[in-house]
Amino acid sequence: MIKTKIGVILLLFFIPLFLFSQKHVQFDSLFNKQIKTKSEKFKEDLNFKKAHLFFVEKNWDSTLVYSGKQLNNAPNNELREYSLYFRGVSFKNKKLFKEAEKELNKISSDFEFYYKVRIKLGEIAVEQKQYNKALQYFQGILKETDKAVYDLKKSVILHNIGLCYLHLTKFDKAEEYLFRSADLQKAEKDTLLLIGSYMDIATLYYEQYKDQLAIPYFEKAYNLSKNVKSFELKQNSTMNMAVIEENRKNFAAALAYRKEYETWKDSLNDQNKVWAIADLEKKFAVKEKQKEVNILEAENKLKAAERNGFIISSVLLLLLLGGGIYLYKQKNKTSKIILEQKNELDILNAAKDKMFSIVSHDLRSSVNALKRSNTKLLENLESKNFAALDALLHQNSAITNETYNLLENLLNWALVQTKQVYFHQESLHLHSIVEQVQYNYTALAANKNISLENSVSIDEYVYADLDSLKIIIRNLIDNAIKFTNPNGFISIYSRHSDNENCCLVIEDSGIGMNALIRNSILNPAAIVSKKDKDEFVGTALGLQLCKSLIIKNEGQLEIESEENKGTKMIIILPQAK
Incomplete structure (x- = not known):
């Protein structure tokens, strides 16, 4: 069976490369304590105190405003490095990487938390796809991770180095560092980071067409995700398993995983809906109770007109009953429409999934066959084996015709399925x-x-x-x-x-x-x-x-x-x- 490299069509959207940052790690106490100490020491610098509070709350816009005021209005040399660090991190989280790099490069190497600056610069380099530059930062940090004064995890740095090598397609190096990182995470029982590591190791093997090595790590990530509360990790690991089963042509198992993926995806929305419905029910109950109070007050005031009041109350009750029946019918009608729309959507999704499966398997198989044939063509061209060259050229022509026919069939099939023909x-x-x-x-x-x-x-x-x-x-x-x-x-x-x-x-x-x-x-x-x-x-x-x-x-x-x-x-x- 020809190996399938999943990342091209489907898993490109569902297998992220997890660049681990200190924001994933609850291991930043030394830095936070030092900032708090500085804030208490310089109480008169209100801009720095506000910048610090907004930085902790991850309100990046307000952090930029008050850290800028601190630098411009009261340039305290002891607080300057921290203010620049606040600005660099804020720009980074707002995806303004050039501005972030500019601010971080202004920080002196004498800054006691300068290793954090280098980590952020490494992460920015990765975001800008400057992987060799990122390696220089991370490898420099790796040599110092054993120092007790540093509040960072060695496994994070190892993992990021592994990802850089993976992007550079230096698979042996990537495999070494990713496994070193995963071993440390297992020893530290850091399940969240370990799930991401397993996914990236699996991606490493898929990049090399080593499906039999990649799939067990996707399965490990999926099994571990059952024990964590992160919906994002649950969704990603479940979708990975769905796509794996689709590539195995095990559509029953793939469907089960896709249903589980939708469950995790919708769970938070469902909880919000339940709260909203409960709130509406409470308001409705209060409203109904208020109606009863109003009716009692009317009866007390209109005892002389009890008969007329009874008639009026009966009319109101009939109106309420009629309105209730009308609303009930409308609700049933709306439910039927929603059910029909859901069924149509399910049919469209099934057609989409079927088309994706065909595209990912058949087009890639034809292209891989053409790549192998071209490799043989180059080899025979160097050896001037003209008989083999003639056969390979005919073969390439046949493969090209096959691929063209497949594309034409895909187009016609799509037009038929979407009723556009x-x-x-x-x-x-x-x-x-x-x-x-x-x-x-x-x-x-x-x-x-x-x-x-x-x-x-x-x-x-x-x-x-x-x-x-x-x-x-x-x-x-x-x-x-x-x-x-x-x-x-x-x-x-x-x-x-x-x-x-x-x-x-x-x-x-x-x-x-x-x-x-x-x-x-x-x-x-x-x-x-x-x-x-x-x-x-x-x-x-x-x-x-x-x-x-x-x-x-x-x-x-x-x-x-x-x-x-x-x-x-x-x-x-x-x-x-």
Whole structure:
């Protein structure tokens, strides 16, 4: 089986590289104590005190305002370095990296927390994709992490070094530092950081196509995430497992993981909804109670008009009852609309997931085959092996044609699924249509010395859409050529089914198929993939498209086939009246 590197289509959105920072670590007490000491020592510097308070609250805009005032209005030399550090961190968190780097570079190396400055500069370099520059900062810090005076974790620095090497595709170095970091986190029982490390180790292996090494670490991350309260980690680890199972074609397990992902994603929203509903119920209860009080007061004041009051109360009750019934019906109507919209959304999501699965597997397989073939082409070009070069050029052409056909099928499939295709049924001369499509495949069949014969009766007319019928015939002829051995034959002919329908048969002498594959192709919900050779990957997307278009033309598809005995693809379409 060809390895699948998940990061290209799907996991690019779900496997983040966790750049660990001190903000993830509750290990900053020394710095906080020192700032508090400075704030108490210089009580007259109110701007610094406010900047410190806003910095602790992570209110970055206010931190910038008051730290700037401190620098401009009362430039105390002891507080200058802290104010510049406040500004650098604030700009960094606001994604203004150039301004952050400028402020941090103003801080003197004599600053007692200068190691924190270098860590922030390293993180900024990573954000700007300057990984070699980031390595210089982190490796310089790593040499000093064993000093007791420093309130930072060595595992954080090791992890960040590993990520830099990973971005630089120096996988051996990345693997060494990521594992050193993970070992320290296990020893320190730091589960949150360890989950991120496992995900990044898995990403490292996927970058090298080492699926069998990567998947266990995704599973470890997923199992650990069950014991933490971070919804973000739970979501990421669960989605990773869903995509892994999709690549394994284990769609049942993938669906279970996706449902779990949606549960974590919506849990916080659901809790907010519960609180909002409870608040509304409380207000409604108070309102109803107030109505009862008002009614009692009215009865006390209007004892002389008790009968009239009874009539008025009855009318009000009837109005309330009618309003309640109306609201209940409206609620049911709204619920039905929401349920219908949800079902439509589920269908669209299923179509989207199906398309992503096909794109991630089949396109990458074709491109990988082309890459391998080009590598061989360069090798034979250097050795001037012209016979091999000729074969490889023909092979590259075939792969390119396969990829183009796949893209065309994807486009047509997407148009059909989203109901954007123009569809017009009319009377069509079947022999002429087959002849037009056959002409485009004459050269391809000749390359394999395959006999391609059109024996469709010239009297046959079908009632169908022209463009979709050409797509159907083109895909089935293309498959017949692909799976027919050299010196074989392909015969296209028609036969009567009944007075209402016409059968178009595309018969080949190819490799055939067993009952399991035949039934999978005919299953409306199935998408199957099969390989012909290492250089060519066949996808059932074309067949899926054919099935959809045949059904849209009020017809049906039948298959007669045995392994090594050829295949008959039978298209049953309405006859033109």
